[in-house]
Amino acid sequence: MTTQTTVPETPSTPAATTPSGLIGGIPPTVARALATGGGILAVVSTFLAWTWTAEFPGDLTVYGYPGGLQVLVLIGGILTTLFALSSYQVKGLRWLTPAGADGALKLAALGTFATAWYTVLAISAKLGGLVNLEPGGWLVAVATLVSVTGAAALPFERPEPEPFDPDDTGWETYRHQVRHGIAILRAAVASGTPTPARRLPAYAEILVIVAAMALGLIVFTYGIGTEYDQLFIGFLITVGFCFAALAKSGLISRISAITARHRVITMAGAFIAAALFPFTQSDDQYATIGVYILIFATVALGLNIVVGLAGLLDLGYVAFLGVGAYTAALVSGSPASPLHVQLPFWASALLGGAVAMVFGVIIGAPTLRLRGDYLAIVTLGFGEIFRVTVLNLDGTSGPDITNGSNGISSIPNLNILGFDFGQEHNILGFTIARFANYFLLMLLITLIVVVVFRRSSDSRIGRAWVAIREDETAALAMGINGFRVKLIAFALGATLAGLAGAVQAHVTYTVTPEQYQFAHVVPPNSAFLLAAVVLGGMGTISGPLVGAALLYLIPAKLQFLGNYQLFAFGLALVLLMRFRPEGLIPNRRRQLEFHEDAEAPTVLSKTGA
Structure with missing residues (x-):
């Protein structure tokens, strides 16, 4: 009896089909x-x-x-x-x-x-x-x-080739895999x-x-x-x-992968590129915008610890910026300050950060046991309480500390080691004016905040923040002290905001309650800070920096639209969130959340780009 062996039929090489585009009929x-x-x-x-x-x-x-x-x-x-x-x-x-x-x-x-x-x-x-x-x-x-x-x-x-039959064995499987690889290459060439x-x-x-x-x-x-x-x-x-x-x-994505392999070089290159900005300007006009962008970006990066890493929705974060600014203004030697104290800048900056941290702990201790919308409402209330409080400390409704609606004015320029930030200086043949001086100072503070953010996010406490953000119940079940972890995030974010506020007080000469509202036409305010974090990419370093730059630059340049300025700005945000909800420079985890069909990266980045 002869046994007939049936040889599986070899599938033909799949033809690369070409789906039609938006305009059909054109090859x-x-x-x-x-x-x-x-x-x-x-x-x-x-x-x-x-x-x-x-x-x-x-x-x-x-x-x-x-x-x-x-x-x-x-x-x-x-x-x-x-x-x-x-x-x-x-x-x-x-x-x-x-x-x-x-x-x-x-x-x-x-x-x-x-x-x-x-x-x-x-x-x-x-x-x-x-x-x-x-x-x-x-x-x-x-x-x-x-x-x-x-x-x-x-x-x-x-176009994608058909997968080969996994039941094929031996020579037929090998030959089919070769044909499969050739089909992939042909499809790649056909699709560009x-x-x-x-x-x-x-x-x-x-x-x-x-x-x-x-x-x-x-x-x-x-x-x-x-x-x-x-x-x-x-x-x-x-x-x-x-x-x-x-x-x-x-x-x-390819450049992001390259920068991830050379993080130190990338950070140094970004710092040098930013430091060269004042030398590209012929006057102080655009350096003014630059220093305000850095202040806005630094505060947004501090908020990114609270929102992006720990997942705490804080709608009153701008109040910590105000706490740092008012603290520095009170001890700056301003004639409008009732304290009549003038501390060196390093002392006023540290004091502003420390007072903001204390306020962060005081506000966070009773409120961080709340979650979600309830926490957002409480922090929003804190922001308004701060504004109303400094408005009433005018000597009439309360003690004379902040001068009420008039604020603290005539804040003197900084003078660090004989370097007067209010005067022009010649550096390498370039004239650096007042706002350019403050730009370089704020750039140094931004670098400090970036280092703090990176070291914190890569640490054990940073991983605990991410765990709390992803699933607080599961994190608590794994032994993470959720309240302590969230309070540390709240206090650290407040400290960084207070540090930036100390510089802002000297840059603007005057601090007033109107500068620290939840929503205001001119940033920074709580709404714009939160938008900068979400727009740039939560949980990343470069995301809030880019988002803050855009959110400050665009309103400043769209003033010619008048009453339609916020409408155009809001429409742009809606479109961006529709087509790129994960942000301009997203964290890899969030990118996968918003795009379930995306291919998972080999290594998930802790802090993104």
Whole structure:
């Protein structure tokens, strides 16, 4: 009797199917060609005149040299072209798109289109019609339209090959695995997804970190220095879409992984880049915004300990900033201070932090046994109690300590070791004025707060905070003293806020109760501080710093909107939370919570970026 052996049928290599994009009927090769050509033409158009008169801000009448909004379109066009070439698997560009080029190409093309058409419409509205456009204006409108059309026609999803049969054995299994690998490579090429890049040498990774820090300094300086309203709006459009495109391409994650491997170098590079900011300014105008951003960011980072690590919703945190500011103002030698005491800065700063810590313990001891919404309501009440109390300590409703609504004024400038922060100084041939001096001082304090945050989050108490944040009941069952852990977080956050408040008192010359409300048009206040933490990314270091910079810079630049300022600002926050709820620079754990389908990282970061 002959036994017949049945050989399993070898599946054929799966064909790479191409799902249709937003615009159907255009083959992917043609779509990429349109996106690439449109990006190149957009770059070319920035070297042509877009209008015939210099009445439009930025002087877009020059041939051969981009200016104003043309610079932003140039950046968007270059990024669009790079992503388009990367989708063709051009050697040397595949490193830019570890997660695929098509999605990033769509966002880059859309951002370039939005900036270009905003400029064209702004020219028409200001000068009185499209007739005021020169050939460059028409070319950029058509080129960006072609580019975004081609990008929109690309497939939404990456084609994936069918998995091999796990029941196959022996030679058939080996042959099928080989075919499976070939199919993956073909699908990657068809979808524009590059193969994984090799790890760079250490010196190359350090160069990448330096380049990232330099780019961050350039973007920050450019955003602060925008001279007119149209340029700032174009800046927001370009930066928003470019950041989204870089995140979609996976480049942000790749750079974050590199910085995580070189944390000390990254921190030192960021500190040096920030310290160079005052030297990029010709006057003290924008250094003023810079020092206020640092004060706001430092307080937000302290709040991040309470909210981001320990998970305690504190709506009255700005009161601790006020406690530190009033304490420093009372012992600063101000003629309006009833104490008539003048301590050196280090003593007033430590005293401000210590008094804020005491208030944090006093307020936290009876309230931290509450959870969730109840804790938020109590802390909100504490913030209002502080404001009303300093308002009533005017000598009429209560003791004469804070001068009531008039506050404590005429706070003298700092003088540390003979260095007067109120005077101009020449450093390496650069003139550093008053606010630049305070910027460098506040930068040093920010560095101290960053070190405290990092050391705390990586410690045993930091892990206990995270456990309390994730599940307090489970943490208590594992033996964590929840009340003590939360009280330490509350006291440490209050101390950091008080330290920043001591500097704020000298920067602003005057401290008044109106500066420390829950919600106010001008930050910092409790609502903006909480928004900075959530917007930037809870539980991270760089997240609140970036969120605070945006939340201070955007309202300062949107004052031309008048009554619609907060409406536009709120709308921007709603859109950002809709499309990136985990924050701009999210903690890896929170990123997985908001995106369940995301691939888990190899190592979960404790503090994020």
